[in-house]
Every structure is written in structure tokens, then in C-alpha cells.
Amino acid sequence: MLPMSLIVSVDRTDPRTLPVQIADGIRAAIDSARIEPNTRLPSSRALSVELEVARGVVESAYDQLTAEGWLQPRAGSGTFVRRLSGVTTPTRPSTTSRTAGTTETLGRLRLATGTPWVPPSSAAWKRAWRDVSAVPQPQEYPDPRGDHRLRAALADLLGRARGLHTSAESIVVTTGSMHGMSLALAALSTEDGTSRPVLAHENPGYRVATTAARRWGWSVFDVPVDLDGIVTERLDMTPRTTRAVYVTPSHQYPTGGLLTVGRRRALASYARSRDAMIIEDDYDSEFRYDVAPLPTIAELAPDRTVYLGTVAKTLGGGIRLGWLVAPPDVVELIAHVRTDLGDYPSTPVQHAMLSLLRDGEWDRTVRAARRVYRQRDKLVAAALAPFGELRGVGAGMHTTLLLDATVAVAVAERAAAAGVDVDTLAKSTRAPSPMTGLIVGYGSVSDDELAYGLDVLVDALTSVS
Numbered sequence: 001m002l003p004m005s006l007i008v009s010v011d012r013t014d015p016r017t018l019p020v021q022i023a024d025g026i027r028a029a030i031d032s033a034r035i036e037p038n039t040r041l042p043s044s045r046a047l048s049v050e051l052e053v054a055r056g057v058v059e060s061a062y063d064q065l066t067a068e069g070w071l072q073p074r075a076g077s078g079t080f081v082r083r084l085s086g087v088t089t090p091t092r093p094s095t096t097s098r099t100a101g102t103t104e105t106l107g108r109l110r111l112a113t114g115t116p117w118v119p120p121s122s123a124a125w126k127r128a129w130r131d132v133s134a135v136p137q138p139q140e141y142p143d144p145r146g147d148h149r150l151r152a153a154l155a156d157l158l159g160r161a162r163g164l165h166t167s168a169e170s171i172v173v174t175t176g177s178m179h180g181m182s183l184a185l186a187a188l189s190t191e192d193g194t195s196r197p198v199l200a201h202e203n204p205g206y207r208v209a210t211t212a213a214r215r216w217g218w219s220v221f222d223v224p225v226d227l228d229g230i231v232t233e234r235l236d237m238t239p240r241t242t243r244a245v246y247v248t249p250s251h252q253y254p255t256g257g258l259l260t261v262g263r264r265r266a267l268a269s270y271a272r273s274r275d276a277m278i279i280e281d282d283y284d285s286e287f288r289y290d291v292a293p294l295p296t297i298a299e300l301a302p303d304r305t306v307y308l309g310t311v312a313k314t315l316g317g318g319i320r321l322g323w324l325v326a327p328p329d330v331v332e333l334i335a336h337v338r339t340d341l342g343d344y345p346s347t348p349v350q351h352a353m354l355s356l357l358r359d360g361e362w363d364r365t366v367r368a369a370r371r372v373y374r375q376r377d378k379l380v381a382a383a384l385a386p387f388g389e390l391r392g393v394g395a396g397m398h399t400t401l402l403l404d405a406t407v408a409v410a411v412a413e414r415a416a417a418a419g420v421d422v423d424t425l426a427k428s429t430r431a432p433s434p435m436t437g438l439i440v441g442y443g444s445v446s447d448d449e450l451a452y453g454l455d456v457l458v459d460a461l462t463s464v465s
């Protein structure tokens with residue numbers, strides 16, 4: 001279904017009342033088949049937030065259309081468009097706008113955190129692959145650091161989008177953030193083969209990063225996170241063998257904090273005093289809707305930071321392309337590791353990415369996704385705010401609702417019983433933490449599915465709290 005904002009709009013200078021304008025818009029859309037029979041409409045709460053009108057205005061429009069036979073409310077599951085013959089069958093929201101397999105398993109709806117909204121395949125996307133096929137098949141093994149032209153284009157992107165001043169020489173093309181993480185860990189562990197290196201890691205935090213560390217023979221030391229991100233005051237407790245600290249300073253995963261300037265400086269001086277590296281995972285910094293993102297730690301401490309970026313949150317997780325920015329000695333170590341492992345970046349994928357960057361497709365995608373997320377972020381915040389403190393609002397594609405741990409589990413279980421899966425913070429937590437609650441992802445679902453998922457969550461929260 002088209003976004004409701006393209007179907008109905010309200011104009012306060014229009015002589016028709018607001019409920020009449022909304023009813024007229026929906027009626028016309030059903031009549032012209034722009035909304036299909038059995039489609040579930042957004043809840044009156046969700047649509048009222050989207051249109052910035054009182055909820056009663058939308059309820060009155062829905063009541064009118066129900067009375068006229070266009071809509072049919074179904075107890076507990078929402079308001080649906082009737083077949084004009086009057087025959088309806090119960091339905092869940094359409095799944096066409098979603099990446100198959102990412103959010104729905106056996107009819108379940110998953111409010112997953114990591115999967116982004118991606119626009120439909122564009123002309124630029126097709127052009128990029130035509131560009132790739134127009135050049136001869138690449139016979140040579142590629143540069144293990146990545147194609148120089150792509151690295152230069154990425155340096156340009158990082159400069160204008162993140163204020164990170166770097167050059168092609170400091171960049172390595174990877175297959176994503178976690179690949180960059182693995183390369184950094186492999187390179188840094190070769191520096192000192194005598195003791196097991198330690199990675200200091202956020203708790204709660206991104207567990208894939210800790211798993212990767214253990215795979216590379218590192219131990220993991222949990223550093224607590226509070227509302228402002230990693231508690232740098234607690235870094236003093238890290239073992240002497242700590243070689244790196246992994247952080248998500250732009251939008252702490254999963255608790256949403258923005259690492260304060262004071263803590264960024266403390267982290268940089270910790271890294272210098274301990275001869276350790278900071279691994280800065282900037283996984284979704286393209287998406288901020290409240291304030292401009294803070295400058296990267298890599299800009300603040302370029303000699304001490306391995307900065308990780310990825311296309312997984314913009315162009316999609318299946319492309320497998322990312323980048324890291326590191327000091328020259330680390331770049332050189334990583335190039336050796338890759339050659340030793342036979343781990344070269346794919347030439348065609350790199351060429352396609354270069355074409356997408358040159359074509360402006362990256363910027364267009366980021367702008368389009370920002371518009372979608374900004375609205376969803378507001379919807380999620382409006383629906384969940386009455387139940388607890390929200391974190392990470394105004395950024396990314398997930399919001400965290402802080403709740404007592406037992407309440408969070410009970411709500412997740414109730415939502416699961418109604419077919420909606422949502423993670424608790426416990427899934428991202430290794431050591432006990434006072435940060436407990438739910439993580440609500442809104443990237444990979446359609447607008448209808450999100451409204452449905454929120455209704456289920458609100459019901460579960462209401463009955464549990």
C-alpha cells in the first residue's frame with residue numbers, strides 16, 4: 001500500500017472539516033483501487049500522529065466510512081478495507097514491501113532491529129550493474145585494500161557526510177562493519193602474540209562483535225553502558241592486556257545513547273595511555289532526525305581509531321560492502337592479513353558501489369530512508385511513550401523502551417503469542433545491567449505492519465503494566 005501520507009492529507013484552509021477531508025481521501029483511494037480490499041488501515045492513533053490531528057478526527061472519519069460500508073473494524077485486529085461485494089476474509093498486512101524472510105517466519109511479524117528499509121530498485125541501481133558488465137572480466141587479483149578510486153570516493157563521502165577528513169590511503173574496502181571488525185582484530189592481535197588480547201566492549205552491546213572477537217582468540221571485558229553510552233569512567237577496570245575498545249558512539253547499540261564529548265575525549269586519552277585502539281562502529285549514523293551527529297572519534301583521535309562503516313543499513317545487508325578507516329600501520333597490517341587469508345574484495349561489487357556513489361544514488365537512498373524513518377520514529381515514540389522511558393528516539397531504525405526486566409519478558413511473550421516478535425535488551429546483554437527493556441525495530445516492516453505491530457505491543461504493555 002502507498003504511504004498514507006500520499007493517500008490523505010489535511011489542509012486547514014479547506015472549507016471541509018478535517019474528518020471529511022480524511023474520509024474523502026480514503027474513499028477515493030479505495031474506489032480507485034489504490035488501497036486494496038482487505039488492507040488493514042493504520043490505527044486511528046497512528047494516523048492521527050502522521051497527519052498531526054486529534055485522534056478523534058481520524059476516528060470520526062473511520063466511523064463515517066464504516067457506516068458507509070467502505071471499512072470494517074475487526075475486534076482486536078484493526079480496521080480493514082471491505083470488498084465492495086461485502087465479502088471479507090481475515091487478513092494480515094500485505095508483505096510485498098518487505099524483504100522476504102527477514103521479518104516474517106511462518107506468518108509471524110518481526111520488529112527486527114538490523115534490517116533497513118530500502119527503496120525499490122532504481123534506474124541508478126540497474127545502471128551500476130550495466131556499468132559493471134561493460135568492462136572486461138577482472139582477471140587480476142584486486143588490491144587487498146580495495147579499489148583506489150572507490151577508496152577515494154569513500155574518503156570524499158566520509159568528509160562531506162561525517163566530517164571525517166581522511167584519504168584513500170587510510171581506507172580499506174571491506175564486506176561490512178563486522179568484516180572490518182574481524183580484520184582489525186586479526187591485525188591487532190598479530191602485534192603481540194604473547195598474551196591473549198582483550199577487547200573492552202559495551203554492555204549491553206552488539207553481540208556479533210563479541211562473538212567475532214572470541215573467534216579471533218580475544219577475551220571480552222564488559223564495560224557498562226548508561227544513558228550516554230559507554231561509561232568511560234569504568235575503563236580503569238580493564239585488564240592490562242586490553243588492546244581495543246569497541247564502541248557505537250553515534251547511536252549506542254542497542255540502548256540508543258549518544259556518547260558525550262567528554263567521554264569521547266576520555267576514550268581517546270585512555271587509548272593513548274594504554275596503547276590500545278578504539279574500534280568505532282558507525283553503523284547507522286546516516287540516520288539522525290533530531291540533532292546533527294557528533295563528529296566521529298576517528299576525527300578526534302585518528303592515530304588511535306579504526307572506524308567502521310557499512311552499506312548494510314542503507315543499500316541493504318545483502319550487498320556486502322563496507323569500509324574501515326585506520327592509521328597507516330594498521331592499514332598495512334590489514335592488507336597483509338587479507339593477502340594471507342586470500343580475502344580480497346570483489347572487483348565487480350566495488351565497481352557497482354563506485355557507480356552508485358558517483359550517480360548520487362547513495363545520497364538519494366539516504367534521503368528517502370530518512371524521510372521514512374523520521375515518520376516511523378515518531379509513530380513508535382507516540383505509541384510507546386506512555387509505558388516507559390524511550391531511548392534512541394530521533395536516530396537509526398530502532399527505539400528502545402526501558403522497562404523492568406520481568407515486564408519486558410512478559411510483554412515480549414504476550415506480543416509473541418499474538419504473532420509479533422520483538423527482542424528484549426537481555427539478548428544484547430552479557431553481564432548484569434540495569435538497562436532492561438525492549439528493542440523495537442522499524443526498518444524492515446511496511447507502514448501497515450508497523451502500525452499492526454505497535455497495536456499488539458500497546459495491548460501487551462497495557463495488559464502487563
Ligand SMILES: Cc1ncc(COP(=O)(O)O)c(C=O)c1O
Pocket residue numbers: 113114115175176177178179206248253281283309310311312317322
Ligand atoms: C551495531 C551494528 N554494527 C554492525 C552491524 C552489521 O553491519 P554489517 O552487516 O556491515 O557487518 C549491525 C547490524 O545490525 C549493527 O547493529
